[in-house]
Amino acid sequence: MSDTAPLFNRVAFIGMGLIGSSLARALTEYGIARTVVCADRSKEVCVKAMELGIVEMATTEVEVALDGADLVVLATPVGSFAEVGERIGPHLKPGTIVTDVGSVKQAVLRDVGPNLPDGVHLIPGHPVAGTEHSGPENGFASLFQGRWCILTPPTGANRDAVERVTELWRRVGSNVEIMEAAHHDRVLAITSHLPHLIAYTIVGTASDLEEDTKSEVIKFSAGGFRDFTRIAASDPVMWRDVFLNNREAVLEILQRFTEDLTALQRAIRWGEGQQLQDTFTKTRAIRRGIIDAKQA
Numbered sequence: 024m025s026d027t028a029p030l031f032n033r034v035a036f037i038g039m040g041l042i043g044s045s046l047a048r049a050l051t052e053y054g055i056a057r058t059v060v061c062a063d064r065s066k067e068v069c070v071k072a073m074e075l076g077i078v079e080m081a082t083t084e085v086e087v088a089l090d091g092a093d094l095v096v097l098a099t100p101v102g103s104f105a106e107v108g109e110r111i112g113p114h115l116k117p118g119t120i121v122t123d124v125g126s127v128k129q130a131v132l133r134d135v136g137p138n139l140p141d142g143v144h145l146i147p148g149h150p151v152a153g154t155e156h157s158g159p160e161n162g163f164a165s166l167f168q169g170r171w172c173i174l175t176p177p178t179g180a181n182r183d184a185v186e187r188v189t190e191l192w193r194r195v196g197s198n199v200e201i202m203e204a205a206h207h208d209r210v211l212a213i214t215s216h217l218p219h220l221i222a223y224t225i226v227g228t229a230s231d232l233e234e235d236t237k238s239e240v241i242k243f244s245a246g247g248f249r250d251f252t253r254i255a256a257s258d259p260v261m262w263r264d265v266f267l268n269n270r271e272a273v274l275e276i277l278q279r280f281t282e283d284l285t286a287l288q289r290a291i292r293w294g295e296g297q298q299l300q301d302t303f304t305k306t307r308a309i310r311r312g313i314i315d316a317k318q319a
């Protein structure tokens with residue numbers, strides 16, 4: 024992976040948490056960038072990133088990190104993008120590429136786009152890869168290998184910039200797909216955002232129940248519930264921002280989900296075993312299809 028020339032001279036990350044630090048590690052390890060620096064509003068995160076040797080320079084001053092960068096990667100929670108956009112805008116030179124790793128994509132065009140001067144290329148991106156952990160100490164370079172990265176360039180985006188960001192993600196091992204931001208947000212609402220909402224709910228309900236009944240719901244939880252607790256351990260600020268910034272798509276999908284859940288509730292109440300079995304047979308086939316597609 025490192026047998027090609029670096030794609031970028033100096034990459035500046037804004038936000039050096041799980042995803043920023045994973046990508047920063049990969050850019051250095053795979054020879055994709057000559058220099059990697061970062062700004063993070065947390066001094067502790069800056070110190071950690073330096074201690075771990077992930078970046079050459081870390082600062083709490085955004086404008087210091089931007090100096091001489093040909094690629095800027097926003098890797099902060101989506102809710103901070105408007106503020107970050109405002110801060111970086113005045114310091115960016117024409118020709119600079121700005122990308123991000125946010126889990127919601129229309130919000131990037133809305134919040135960052137208007138803050139960028141002419142000649143700066145905004146190419147939003149979303150690596151569909153992560154964990155329930157946060158912070159630079161939990162990042163790792165191989166996180167993106169064999170995973171999807173979705174790019175949502177606005178209409179008329181600079182083609183060379185799109186190609187360079189695409190190539191970056193290919194070199195860290197991802198498959199790249201390009202789509203419209205609105206479509207991304209609808210697809211991710213069902214595949215990622217709703218599952219997280221369900222996990223937060225089910226773990227919360229189980230915990231309340233445990234308190235009410237003084238039982239040991241969580242202690243004796245079997246495999247399925249354990250998977251939910253992993254997801255429900257995901258960063259609260261990050262996920263608050265995802266839901267607030269993908270409100271329409273999440274609410275729409277939640278409506279559909281609630282109706283389908285009610286249909287299952289009715290089937291249970293009225294003993295409609297065939298309906299339950301048909302639904303579970305269909306979903307089993309979907310799971311097997313996903314596994315087969317992965318192995319193909």
Ligand SMILES: NC(=O)C1=CN([C@@H]2O[C@H](COP(=O)(O)OP(=O)(O)OC[C@H]3O[C@@H](n4cnc5c(N)ncnc54)[C@H](O)[C@@H]3O)[C@@H](O)[C@H]2O)C=CC1
Nearest residue numbers: 038040041042063064098099100101125126153154157158
């Ligand atoms: N955690 C995951 O599994 C995935 C997260 N993402 C997206 O990646 C982005 C980052 O998420 P993580 O790395 O998980 O978060 P994180 O919590 O590990 O790191 C975020 C970092 O941003 C810094 N930060 C927050 N506000 C800031 C500001 N205004 N200026 C400068 N620094 C600021 C924080 O101090 C922190 O170090 C989010 O937009 C998230 O939606 C995308 C794919 C997967």
Ligand SMILES: O=C(O)C(=O)Cc1ccc(O)cc1
Nearest residue numbers: 126150151152153154155215
């Ligand atoms: O840990 C998990 O299972 C995830 O789902 C990670 C994840 C979180 C947010 C994203 O936008 C993409 C991937």
